[in-house]
Amino acid sequence: MSRLKDKDYTYFKTVRGMCRKCHTIVPARVFFHEGQVWQESLCPTCTNEPALIAADKNWYLANVLKAMPDSAPLPGAKPPRLGCPHDCGPCAWHATRCQLPVISITNVCNLRCPICFTYNRPDRSFYMPIEGMRKTVDWIIKSSDKVDLINITGGEPTLHPHIIDILRICRRPEIGRITMNSNGIHLAQNYQLCEQLAALGVYVILSFNTFDSDISQRIHGRDVTGLKLKAIDNLTRAGVKMTLLNVMIRNINEDAISGIFDLMRQNANILGLTVQTMTYTGQGGGNFARTRHIPVDEAAKIACEQSEGTLEFDDFMTRPSAHPLCYLICYMLKNGREFLPFTRFAPREKVEQLIHASYLIRPSQTDDVFKDAINELYAEGKNSHLGVLRELVEKLYPTGSTLTDFERQRVAESAVRTIYIHAHMDEDTFDCSRAMLCPDLVPSEPGRLIPACTYNLFYRLQDERFYVKPEQSRIAEGV
Amino acid sequence: MKTLGVTQSLCSTCRELIPAKVITDGLDVYFEKFCLEHGQSRNLVQRDLEDYLKTQRYIKPAWVPNEFAGESSVACPQGCGFCDRHEQHLCMPIVEITSRCDLTCPVCIVDAGEPSDMTVEEFGNLIDNLIRTENQIDVLNLSGGEPLVHPNLLEIVDKALSHPEIVRVSISTNGLALPRQPNLLRRLCERNVVISLQFDGFDDRAYEVLRGRKLLKEKLEILDLLAETGISTSLTVTTAGRVNEGQFPGLLEYLFSHQHVVSIMIQPISFAGRGANLAGKADRLTIPDVKRLLDEAGDSRVSASDFVPLPCSHPLCFCLAYYLVLDDGGTVSLNRLVDASKMMDSLVNRTIFGLDSKEYESLKDMIYEMWSGSAGSAPDSDAVMKTLRGIMDEICGSRFDPRKTFTVAERHIKSIFIHAFQDAETFDLSRVRRCCQAYPQPDGKLIPVCVHNVLGREKEKRD
Numbered sequence: 001m002s003r004l005k006d007k008d009y010t011y012f013k014t015v016r017g018m019c020r021k022c023h024t025i026v027p028a029r030v031f032f033h034e035g036q037v038w039q040e041s042l043c044p045t046c047t048n049e050p051a052l053i054a055a056d057k058n059w060y061l062a063n064v065l066k067a068m069p070d071s072a073p074l075p076g077a078k079p080p081r082l083g084c085p086h087d088c089g090p091c092a093w094h095a096t097r098c099q100l101p102v103i104s105i106t107n108v109c110n111l112r113c114p115i116c117f118t119y120n121r122p123d124r125s126f127y128m129p130i131e132g133m134r135k136t137v138d139w140i141i142k143s144s145d146k147v148d149l150i151n152i153t154g155g156e157p158t159l160h161p162h163i164i165d166i167l168r169i170c171r172r173p174e175i176g177r178i179t180m181n182s183n184g185i186h187l188a189q190n191y192q193l194c195e196q197l198a199a200l201g202v203y204v205i206l207s208f209n210t211f212d213s214d215i216s217q218r219i220h221g222r223d224v225t226g227l228k229l230k231a232i233d234n235l236t237r238a239g240v241k242m243t244l245l246n247v248m249i250r251n252i253n254e255d256a257i258s259g260i261f262d263l264m265r266q267n268a269n270i271l272g273l274t275v276q277t278m279t280y281t282g283q284g285g286g287n288f289a290r291t292r293h294i295p296v297d298e299a300a301k302i303a304c305e306q307s308e309g310t311l312e313f314d315d316f317m318t319r320p321s322a323h324p325l326c327y328l329i330c331y332m333l334k335n336g337r338e339f340l341p342f343t344r345f346a347p348r349e350k351v352e353q354l355i356h357a358s359y360l361i362r363p364s365q366t367d368d369v370f371k372d373a374i375n376e377l378y379a380e381g382k383n384s385h386l387g388v389l390r391e392l393v394e395k396l397y398p399t400g401s402t403l404t405d406f407e408r409q410r411v412a413e414s415a416v417r418t419i420y421i422h423a424h425m426d427e428d429t430f431d432c433s434r435a436m437l438c439p440d441l442v443p444s445e446p447g448r449l450i451p452a453c454t455y456n457l458f459y460r461l462q463d464e465r466f467y468v469k470p471e472q473s474r475i476a477e478g479v
Numbered sequence: 480m481k482t483l484g485v486t487q488s489l490c491s492t493c494r495e496l497i498p499a500k501v502i503t504d505g506l507d508v509y510f511e512k513f514c515l516e517h518g519q520s521r522n523l524v525q526r527d528l529e530d531y532l533k534t535q536r537y538i539k540p541a542w543v544p545n546e547f548a549g550e551s552s553v554a555c556p557q558g559c560g561f562c563d564r565h566e567q568h569l570c571m572p573i574v575e576i577t578s579r580c581d582l583t584c585p586v587c588i589v590d591a592g593e594p595s596d597m598t599v600e601e602f603g604n605l606i607d608n609l610i611r612t613e614n615q616i617d618v619l620n621l622s623g624g625e626p627l628v629h630p631n632l633l634e635i636v637d638k639a640l641s642h643p644e645i646v647r648v649s650i651s652t653n654g655l656a657l658p659r660q661p662n663l664l665r666r667l668c669e670r671n672v673v674i675s676l677q678f679d680g681f682d683d684r685a686y687e688v689l690r691g692r693k694l695l696k697e698k699l700e701i702l703d704l705l706a707e708t709g710i711s712t713s714l715t716v717t718t719a720g721r722v723n724e725g726q727f728p729g730l731l732e733y734l735f736s737h738q739h740v741v742s743i744m745i746q747p748i749s750f751a752g753r754g755a756n757l758a759g760k761a762d763r764l765t766i767p768d769v770k771r772l773l774d775e776a777g778d779s780r781v782s783a784s785d786f787v788p789l790p791c792s793h794p795l796c797f798c799l800a801y802y803l804v805l806d807d808g809g810t811v812s813l814n815r816l817v818d819a820s821k822m823m824d825s826l827v828n829r830t831i832f833g834l835d836s837k838e839y840e841s842l843k844d845m846i847y848e849m850w851s852g853s854a855g856s857a858p859d860s861d862a863v864m865k866t867l868r869g870i871m872d873e874i875c876g877s878r879f880d881p882r883k884t885f886t887v888a889e890r891h892i893k894s895i896f897i898h899a900f901q902d903a904e905t906f907d908l909s910r911v912r913r914c915c916q917a918y919p920q921p922d923g924k925l926i927p928v929c930v931h932n933v934l935g936r937e938k939e940k941r942d
Contacts, residue, residue: 002614004542004568011541011566014909016485016498027487027555027908029566032538042564044554065532067481067503080513083498084485093500093511095482432498433484 009033016084018457019043020427025083028431032057037295039429049290051428053325055298063324068437070095071321076143076447084432085458088450090441096321098144098449099358099439103128103136105166106155107466110185115209115219115247116284117424119460119467120155126465127160133169136443141174143449148176148358148409151205151440158186158193167200176406177360181205181245184231185224194238204235205274208244208260210253219252236269241413243271248299249278250291258306264417265337272418275299281426281457293429296328296421303419315341316421320352323434328421331361335388339417345373345382345389360409361416363396370396388415425453480504487908490514491522494903494934496554503528510904522760522904525795527767534766534795537788541913542568546612548923556911556934560924569925570791570915572609572616573651576602576635577624581655586689586717588900588932589624590753599634601921606639608923615881616645620675627656627663636670646881649673651715653690654701661704668710671886675744676701678714680726688722689748702733709739711889718769719748720762727776734893735780735802735810742894745769749900751932760904766798769897781895785812793913795899802893805862806869810893816863866891901929 009031017028019041028041030053037060040050054060073092080091088094105128107120128136140147150170157180160166170178180197184206187194197204206228210216213223235242244260246253257275264270277294279285294302297313304311311330318324331351332339342351350369354361363369370393377386392415396408403411425434430453438451442459450459461467480502488499488510499510501524508525525531549560561569579594580587597605609616619639626632627650639648650667654676657664667674678698679685686694705712714734718724734740747764750757764772774783780802788794801813873887901910906929914927926935 004544004614006540007543007566009540010538011913012538013535014487014912016487027912029564029912042551042555044552044558061536065535067483067505067528067532070480070482070502072480072482079519080498081515083513084500093485431485436482436485436500 009038012037015039016432017041018427018430019046020048021046023427023458025085025432039431041428049428051426052293052295052298053429054295055301059297060324063318068095068323069321071097074098074143074449085435085451085454088435088454088459089448090451093436094438094451096437096439098140098147098441099321100149100151100441101140101144101147101449102151102153102440102442102452103133104153104155104442104466105133105157105163106160108159109154109156109183110159111156111183111220111222111224112284113183113220114284114288115249115278117279117282117286117426118456119283121466121468123468127162128166130162130165130169133166137169137172137175139447140443140449141172146174146176148360148362148406149179150175150177151179151181153181156183156186158182158190163193164196164200167197167202171200176409177201177203179203179205179243181207182231183207183220183224184228187234188227188230191234191238194234194240197235198238198240203241203243203271205243205245206231206235207247208232208256209247210256211259212253212256215253219247219249232263232267232270236267239269241269241271243274243418245274245276247276247278248294248302250294252291254294254302255306257303258308261307261310265339271413271416272420273303274420274422275303277421277423279424279426280428285426294423296325296423299421299423300328300330303421310339311341311419315343316419317343317348317352317355319355319439321437322439323437325429325431326423326425326434326438329355330419331355332417332419333385333388333392334415334417335385338384340385345376345385359420361412361418362405362409363412364405364408391415425457427457430457483508486510488512489903489906489933490517491520491903492517496556496908499907503531510907523763523765524905524907525765525767525899527765530767530770531795534788534798537790537794539790541566541791544568544612545614548608548612548925555908556927556930559926559930560920561917561927564912565927566913567791567915569609569613569917569919571618571620572917572919572925573620573622573928574602574605574919575622575624576626576632577629579628580623580625580653581628582625582653582690582692584690584753585757586719586748586754588749588752588754590936594624596629596631597635597921599631599638602635603638605919605921605923606642606645609919610642610644612925614644617881617885618647618649618673619645620649620651622651625653625656626650627652627654627660632663633666633670636667636672640670646885647671647673649675649713651675651677653677653694654705655694655697657701657704658697664704664708664710668708671711673711673713673741674705675713675715676705677717678702678730679717680723681729682723682726685719685723685726689717689719706737706739712737712740713742713744714740715744715746717746717748718764718772719759720764720768721759724764724768724772727772728778731773731776731778731781734895735778738890740893741889742896744896744898746898746900749902749929749932750904751900751902751929752936755902766795766897766899770798773895780810780812782812785814786895786897787814792915793910795907796901796910796914797899798897800895802895803863803866804891804893805866807862809862811863813892901933903933906933 012030014027019026026041026043028039030039035057037054038050039053041048072095077090077092080087080093107126180202216223216225277299280290300316316328316330319327331342346369374389395411435451435454440452441449442455444450483501486499490497497514499512502509508531510524511521513519547563549562550558551562551564576597639645683693683695734743770783770786773781785800786798789797802810870891916928917925918931919925
């Protein structure tokens with residue numbers, strides 16, 4: 001009697017996932033194979049390929065087997081009806097407050113990137129009307145009270161004919177920072193716009209994926225490497241603060257990080273790097289030749305390898321108010337051209353407190369993280385960074401006056417550099433548990449805030465501004 | 480509240496598959512559900528958040544059955560049987576040979592419809608199919624209804640035992656037929672059958688609530704009969720909060736003081752089948768509750784830390800403790816003797832310990848290792864070693880023989896199992912997809928126990 005064969009994987013759990021082909025919600029198995037964590041949608045009618053969701057099983061278990069803070073129900077949430085993710089708006093199950101409203105103000109773009117993960121209908125241009133923008137911002141403030149950040153995106157937002165008016169609407173005391181995504185092409189060609197952005201205090205999230213012309217051709221459809229560097233020059237000269245946004249794709253551009261670190265060391269206007277791991281969805285990404293997904297833990301390790309010894313994996317932390325498979329963060333103290341990860345001078349719990357429910361560190365009047373760190377560094381004889389910290393503490397807590405939260409945030413950012421690792425979900429990796437904890441909400445229409453990936457995978461396809469069903473598109477084009 | 484994510488459960492009213500948000504107050508774990516028709520509900524899933532999280536780490540690769548009778552082209556769990564997407568092989572088949580019963584227990588998860596008996600021929604086909612699918616069946620469980628009222632019970636047992644691939648047959652019974660038929664018990668004993676006696680404790684109130692009438696006097700008589708014949712006996716206890724949760728001291732004492740009693744199977748009440756209408760959902764007991772009750776039973780031989788989740792089932796469904804019975808009559812928890820992780824490694828995809836030649840090898844390794852050092856500091860190490868050496872001598876005689884190993888192991892190892900069946904409230908697709916206990920159907924399908932009890936039987940009745 002021979003015994004049965006072992007399965008070549010270890011089953012862990014079943015989540016609510018989706019089918020890549022028919023887009024219905026289906027069970028998905030999460031399993032371990034050779035120390036890695038995979039997710040595979042089990043559609044009754046279609047076949048789906050497994051996708052890598054964590055490179056290290058032990059890291060995954062340590063972070064997934066824990067209870068996450070739950071702020072449900074959010075103000076104005078509706079009761080669930082059809083079941084996650086079909087009640088978004090958010091529904092009463094949504095567990096995380098809106099920390100980053102993401103507003104798409106146009107579908108127009110001057111690139112056709114084969115890696116683009118959004119849907120943007122090509123047959124009709126949409127520009128967010130000024131009045132619509134005002135209503136949207138009012139709604140965000142009404143539902144979320146105060147937000148640290150607001151993000152304006154597209155298409156390519158700089159192509160909106162009234163971009164400055166749109167951005168001006170976001171200048172509200174309840175909003176800490178305005179960020180605008182851009183591919184940089186228009187910014188490279190229009191210095192005046194950069195100056196206007198500087199005057200408005202807008203931060204630019206500049207997509208920056210490669211230094212290599214061939215790779216640029218492959219992922220952007222044309223060589224934009226020169227334009228990107230020119231955009232950085234213009235923004236720097238105008239005094240605009242930037243975050244570089246890197247879409248990391250396996251076997252294509254993982255090696256760009258070290259060059260980006262160099263830029264960060266050289267250019268004081270670059271406040272951080274966001275690595276978004278490649279998601280194979282949307283008009284571009286959905287058709288892009290799939291290589292294995294890069295999960296957040298692996299992306300962090302890739303960044304560490306290119307940091308010339310500055311970073312170790314343990315310097316990264318999950319966000320207390322987002323799913324661990326979605327975000328990792330590392331904060332670093334900037335001392336000239338050197339970076340020192342926070343975790344080297346402050347206990348992890350303290351750093352976690354500092355970021356508790358936000359993207360930006362927000363040292364409160366009572367926080368003693370930096371003050372403690374001075375003692376810590378002194379005790380360890382790491383005197384080289386003491387000066388920077390002392391200066392920071394003096395600016396954060398000036399004698400005789402108290403800064404507001406947002407002011408303190410702006411002071412901190414001058415001395416802090418941030419690395420976010422962010423994995424969006426696509427059809428292969430969608431998991432309602434992640435969507436339910438999403439802090440990045442899209443105000444698709446006044447009165448609704450939809451988690452970014454759910455919006456991208458389900459709701460944008462119902463949004464006539466951005467999507468036209470292929471059969472309708474053919475009719476529109478007279479085919 | 481904090482959250483642990485989203486899974487798939489059922490509406491308690493209409494049994495539609497709906498999403499459930501898994502939430503916790505930091506102490507216990509709950510499902511929050513919303514059914515379009517029946518609105519919002521919240522129910523306890525498991526006590527003890529820490530236990531819930533830790534338990535889920537106990538996992539191993541599954542085995543792949545040789546054949547699949549289910550259909551993966553039908554939405555899970557409707558196509559069950561198993562399909563090729565199921566996450567485990569069938570560890571313990573429960574064959575319902577009759578739907579007739581001489582009791583009408585309010586707690587019955589079966590709530591059978593028209594009385595009917597499986598024919599010997601049907602049974603034969605069914606086990607042929609099982610053997611083709613599984614190669615070896617460690618324990619084939621005969622159930623019902625009440626299997627003892629089946630007119631051809633012995634033929635069925637013989638049919639099963641005519642296959643060397645079936646190591647052991649057990650019969651789940653209320654036992655009431657045994658005093659009436661003294662020959663039947665003797666014949667079952669000759670066939671080395673294990674009697675899994677439904678026994679809810681030594682307090683008649685439990686029988687009134689769970690079984691519908693006083694039964695203690697008859698149950699004690701049955702216990703004596705079983706003891707007289709010395710037939711291998713397992714006590715199956717349905718545990719309900721505020722009903723018989725105080726019965727563990729007596730049950731443990733009975734287990735350890737009777738050589739023929741090899742195990743206790745504790746099943747916290749599941750509100751499925753006829754039991755769906757029972758009161759007491761608010762007093763739901765879960766695995767950590769049972770471990771605590773056992774710990775507090777005041778028996779120095781048993782503590783909560785003796786238990787490990789069974790990694791071949793879904794770890795949230797089943798946990799167990801093994802006790803080595805020493806030659807001098809003492810007992811030692813295996814988990815206290817060997818490193819828990821080693822014990823996990825040595826448990827293969829089976830509920831019964833030591834039945835697999837590979838498992839047997841690792842058991843041997845474990846014993847040699849204890850021999851060579853670490854056990855020196857264990858309590859009663861001399862007695863332990865002496866006993867283990869005895870067991871090895873008995874088993875090692877010739878080539879590996881599962882039936883022989885089973886019998887030897889049974890004499891020296893006592894087990895306490897806790898099996899948490901799901902009902903509509905606690906149903907979790909994540910667990911069901913890993914289920915290793917099933918009801919083989921005449922059409923060749925193997926329906927996971929909780930799928931059948933919560934969804935299948937209901938459907939049968941509706942159709």
